[in-house]
Amino acid sequence: MDLPGWQELRNELYPKGLEIVAVALDSNVDAARGVIEANAPNHPSLIDAQHSLGALFGVVNVPSGIWIDEEGIIVRPPEPAFPAPSPLQNAEIPEGLPDQVREMLTEAKKIRNEPEVYVGALRDWVEHGSESRFALGPKEVIEQSRPRPRDEGLAAAHFELGEHLHRTGGTELAVKHWREAHRLQPDNWTYRRQAWNSVNPTQGPSEEYEGDWLSDVRKIGAENYYPPLKM
Amino acid sequence: MISNNVTIDRREFEQETGWEFRPEGACKGDRCVPLPDPVSDTVDLTTISDHLSMPLILEPDAGLWALGPESGGKALTSALASEMELPDWKGNPFRLSSLRGRKVLLVAWASW
Numbered sequence: 001m002d003l004p005g006w007q008e009l010r011n012e013l014y015p016k017g018l019e020i021v022a023v024a025l026d027s028n029v030d031a032a033r034g035v036i037e038a039n040a041p042n043h044p045s046l047i048d049a050q051h052s053l054g055a056l057f058g059v060v061n062v063p064s065g066i067w068i069d070e071e072g073i074i075v076r077p078p079e080p081a082f083p084a085p086s087p088l089q090n091a092e093i094p095e096g097l098p099d100q101v102r103e104m105l106t107e108a109k110k111i112r113n114e115p116e117v118y119v120g121a122l123r124d125w126v127e128h129g130s131e132s133r134f135a136l137g138p139k140e141v142i143e144q145s146r147p148r149p150r151d152e153g154l155a156a157a158h159f160e161l162g163e164h165l166h167r168t169g170g171t172e173l174a175v176k177h178w179r180e181a182h183r184l185q186p187d188n189w190t191y192r193r194q195a196w197n198s199v200n201p202t203q204g205p206s207e208e209y210e211g212d213w214l215s216d217v218r219k220i221g222a223e224n225y226y227p228p229l230k231m
Numbered sequence: 232m233i234s235n236n237v238t239i240d241r242r243e244f245e246q247e248t249g250w251e252f253r254p255e256g257a258c259k260g261d262r263c264v265p266l267p268d269p270v271s272d273t274v275d276l277t278t279i280s281d282h283l284s285m286p287l288i289l290e291p292d293a294g295l296w297a298l299g300p301e302s303g304g305k306a307l308t309s310a311l312a313s314e315m316e317l318p319d320w321k322g323n324p325f326r327l328s329s330l331r332g333r334k335v336l337l338v339a340w341a342s343w
Contacts, residue, residue: 018334031342036320046317058306059339066337074310138310145307153302154286161297164233197343
């Protein structure tokens with residue numbers, strides 16, 4: 001969950017010309033709506049049940065930030081975007097938790113987040129616009145966006161079809177297409193976590209899907225869960 | 232894009248995918264892809280899938296087609312942001328282009 005934290009930045013940077021648009025990649029629309037309502041943001045907060053930001057911009061994990069200038073030109077493609085240090089980072093893991101949850105928290109604490117670098121760069125861009133060294137030119141933006149081999153385009157089609165079937169009651173068929181999306185684009189965390197979450201809220205092992213959050217994070221190493229910022 | 236028919240209305244295709252048919256071909260942002268034949272009032276998904284490298288799948292048990300995004304290159308083929316229209320949490324449609332004139336930080340997050 002990463003919605004809180006942006007509000008404070010929005011209050012600071014809106015008067016300087018920045019709007020923050022939060023997009024929940026959530027096929028469970030009610031779950032997203034509940035979090036948004038509880039946080040009462042005063043910036044636009046949208047719900048993207050189809051994870052269309054994957055197809056549109058190449059978003060594969062959350063949180064991801066994309067910078068768009070006054071003319072509608074992207075000046076930074078999707079990259080990990082943290083408004084503040086993760087509260088997990090320095091927290092002690094409480095005693096008495098179930099093993100799986102304790103192990104998930106242990107891994108989550110190792111995950112890289114670079115809020116100081118990110119927010120510093122964001123402030124610089126808001127102040128200096130295209131003169132900011134963090135604002136990329138159109139060629140660099142395209143170059144630094146994710147490669148999209150045919151399999152990843154297919155994965156997007158399967159995910160969207162799965163979401164449609166999931167929503168309209170074709171649960172078994174939905175699982176088939178979400179599994180196919182996972183197979184075709186294994187490093188898309190939004191596709192996998194959405195599916196795991198739909199059958200097991202802790203994203204632990206399930207009968208329906210290969211993998212689970214803990215096993216898959218351990219497979220790549222928690223420190224590689226997000227790429228380092230190129231800033 | 233999801234469809235229960237292999238041919239769809241041209242305007243619906245344009246709205247759903249962001250591609251726009253012009254005399255010079257199919258255009259998106261500042262880029263146009265020439266097409267061998269001019270597009271009529273309806274679009275055949277199998278044909279357009281080939282021409283625009285958009286993978287097409289069929290789920291026969293549900294009678295549904297799904298057309299993926301243009302593939303074979305980069306996730307972004309132009310720095311001009313594609314139009315994005317999504318409902319806000321109250322259900323009202325919101326268009327990214329409504330914020331022209333302001334810098335935008337688009338943040339993807341999730342409740343899960």
